[in-house]
Amino acid sequence: MAERRGIPxxxxxxxAAxxxxxxxxxxxxWIAAGTIPAYRCGKRAIRIKLDDLEAAPRKIPAARY
Known part of the structure; x- marks a missing residue:
């Protein structure tokens, strides 16, 4: 049986913020830098896929002693 993909x-x-x-x-x-892709819906609305947002790399600050 084939697995059905969910709707994004x-x-x-x-x-997203x-x-x-x-x-x-x-x-x-992040959108301008290409870190996360964004999609225009209509004339003004911009949307981000949840999967893309979760996959975006996040910088972890270095610990200082």
Missing amino acids: VYLSLEE EAMAVSVKTIRR
């Missing part, structure tokens, strides 16, 4: 979940910039605990401006910077 798309988030607004505000929802909240999910990643960053600002909307940071999400826009």
Whole structure:
């Protein structure tokens, strides 16, 4: 039996920012830098796939002693 893929979940910039605990401006910077892909829906709305957001690399700051 073939496994059925689920429908992708798309988030607004505000929802993506909240999910990643960053600002909307940071999400826009990541899109501009190519860190996460974004999709235009209609004339103005920009959406991000949840799977793409979860796969985005996150920098971990180095510990200082």
